[in-house]
Amino acid sequence: MSVMIGVEVHTQLNTESKIFCSDSTDARDKKPNENTCPICLGFPGSKPKLNKRALEFGMLIGLALNCKITGTMFFSRKAYFYPDLSKNYQITQYEAPVATEGHLAIGDEKIRIRRVHIEEDPAKLMYVDGDINTAKYVIMDYNRAGTPLAEIVTEPDFTSPKQVRAFLEKMSSILEHLGVYDSSKEASLRVDANISVDGGERVEIKNITGFENVEKALSFELVRQNGLRRVNATVKRETRHFNAELKTTSALRTKEFEEDYGYIFDPDLPTIVVGKDWVEELQANMPELPDQRVARFIKQYKLNDYTSTVLVYTDKCLADFFEESCKLYKKPEVVSNWLMNYILKSLNWRSERIRDSKVKPDTFIEMLKLIEDGKITERYAKELVKEYVDTGTSPKKLAEKNIVKMSEADVEKIVVQTLKQNSNVAEEYKAGRKESLQFLIGKVLAATNKQADPNIIRKLLLKELESK
Ligand code: ADP
Numbered sequence: 001m002s003v004m005i006g007v008e009v010h011t012q013l014n015t016e017s018k019i020f021c022s023d024s025t026d027a028r029d030k031k032p033n034e035n036t037c038p039i040c041l042g043f044p045g046s047k048p049k050l051n052k053r054a055l056e057f058g059m060l061i062g063l064a065l066n067c068k069i070t071g072t073m074f075f076s077r078k079a080y081f082y083p084d085l086s087k088n089y090q091i092t093q094y095e096a097p098v099a100t101e102g103h104l105a106i107g108d109e110k111i112r113i114r115r116v117h118i119e120e121d122p123a124k125l126m127y128v129d130g131d132i133n134t135a136k137y138v139i140m141d142y143n144r145a146g147t148p149l150a151e152i153v154t155e156p157d158f159t160s161p162k163q164v165r166a167f168l169e170k171m172s173s174i175l176e177h178l179g180v181y182d183s184s185k186e187a188s189l190r191v192d193a194n195i196s197v198d199g200g201e202r203v204e205i206k207n208i209t210g211f212e213n214v215e216k217a218l219s220f221e222l223v224r225q226n227g228l229r230r231v232n233a234t235v236k237r238e239t240r241h242f243n244a245e246l247k248t249t250s251a252l253r254t255k256e257f258e259e260d261y262g263y264i265f266d267p268d269l270p271t272i273v274v275g276k277d278w279v280e281e282l283q284a285n286m287p288e289l290p291d292q293r294v295a296r297f298i299k300q301y302k303l304n305d306y307t308s309t310v311l312v313y314t315d316k317c318l319a320d321f322f323e324e325s326c327k328l329y330k331k332p333e334v335v336s337n338w339l340m341n342y343i344l345k346s347l348n349w350r351s352e353r354i355r356d357s358k359v360k361p362d363t364f365i366e367m368l369k370l371i372e373d374g375k376i377t378e379r380y381a382k383e384l385v386k387e388y389v390d391t392g393t394s395p396k397k398l399a400e401k402n403i404v405k406m407s408e409a410d411v412e413k414i415v416v417q418t419l420k421q422n423s424n425v426a427e428e429y430k431a432g433r434k435e436s437l438q439f440l441i442g443k444v445l446a447a448t449n450k451q452a453d454p455n456i457i458r459k460l461l462l463k464e465l466e467s468k
């Protein structure tokens with residue numbers, strides 16, 4: 001069985017103003033349709049003006065994806081009749097996109113990038129009492145209309161849904177490192193995924209948000225198309241919709257072809273000539289990209305390839321968090337170990353990303369210092385992580401709150417008792433096996449229900465062990 005998958009990724013660009021007017025791109029505190037003007041509402045006679053920054057963001061994406069930047073480009077009108085675009089056409093690039101013919105490596109495979117273009121985002125439609133198939137009515141909000149979008153189109157080079165997910169994760173990390181995209185905004189990365197099996201017709205699943213959902217939607221489609229082929233039914237070329245709750249896709253409409261849109265040149269906007277100087281300037285000011293950052297992590301922090309890759313590609317904020325922490329606590333290996341094996345696991349368990357969490361570098365390294373100073377054991381710290389991630393409370397305070405100190409005299413009794421019960425280990429220690437001390441500290445700590453200070457336990461144990 002051969003599988004072909006190609007994706008179109010739409011990302012909102014985080015310019016300050018919209019692509020063809022000066023309205024803000026941030027309408028989070030606005031009422032519906034308040035963040036609009038005659039241009040983004042598409043009133044007759046209004047004239048769009050191009051936001052240079054949006055174009056530059058498109059060029060940056062092209063350069064980061066190893067594309068050629070188009071020398072002479074223009075905008076086109078993509079005609080369609082739908083309530084999310086009152087002009088009945090979307091201003092986009094068709095014949096001359098910002099960038100073409102790039103590639104991005106996913107592991108050992110190269111995914112070819114066909115094109116990158118910029119366009120305006122349509123309005124947001126809200127389906128009331130149902131979804132796109134069942135809603136009673138639809139509410140339109142034009143606040144979002146005119147937000148710059150970049151569309152990145154790949155060649156159908158993917159061979160599995162999983163590979164697509166890895167691509168999207170890498171892509172979002174690149175976009176974040178470029179500073180062109182704000183992943184904290186709702187639905188700022190939307191994916192159309194095309195899939196065909198054994199040379200059959202391809203199906204397009206429109207408008208999926210969330211990388212996990214993209215993988216699920218494609219996996220479902222793969223099974224569905226295989227099922228059809230097994231009973232010799234043909235797969236229809238159509239556009240489908242992914243239902244994230246049911247994890248299934250359903251038919252929306254038979255697939256339109258690009259020619260159906262009747263693209264025409266938009267005479268309201270000028271033709272843009274991009275000179276070599278402009279491209280060189282952008283290239284020279286290009287921020288550090290994920291692959292470079294991984295290489296730097298390996299060199300600067302002496303981390304291995306795997307650790308560096310996880311830190312950089314999971315999420316830019318994770319890599320930033322790591323570097324912040326290393327400034328405060330100069331043991332990168334310890335920092336990465338606790339971050340990846342405990343903090344990240346705890347966050348994943350809560351389905352939370354580090355940027356939205358209560359975890360902060362200064363409190364995080366407090367915990368590492370407590371361990372280093374012997375104020376808490378590693379084992380106790382592992383338990384502390386959960387409460388720390390839940391509440392964000394300073395680990396120092398948590399430790400103080402949780403460890404109700406026992407009096408030294410009480411601890412001493414338990415120390416004596418523990419040494420009696422583990423006399424063989426005590427003997428080993430005296431014979432020179434220094435690691436045995438750690439074992440004994442653990443035993444005493446457990447016997448005190450972790451209510452004693454490990455430093456005091458250590459001191460008392462040494463006193464006992466050395467006296468006899
Ligand atoms: P459309 O008319 O749907 O825009 P395009 O040629 O622009 O068609 O391709 C859209 C997407 O579909 C691209 O990401 C491309 O890689 C993908 N695609 C093209 N052919 C196939 C195929 N046979 N199977 C899966 N995906 C495909």
Ligand code: MG
Binds near residue numbers: 008
């Ligand atoms: Mg297309």
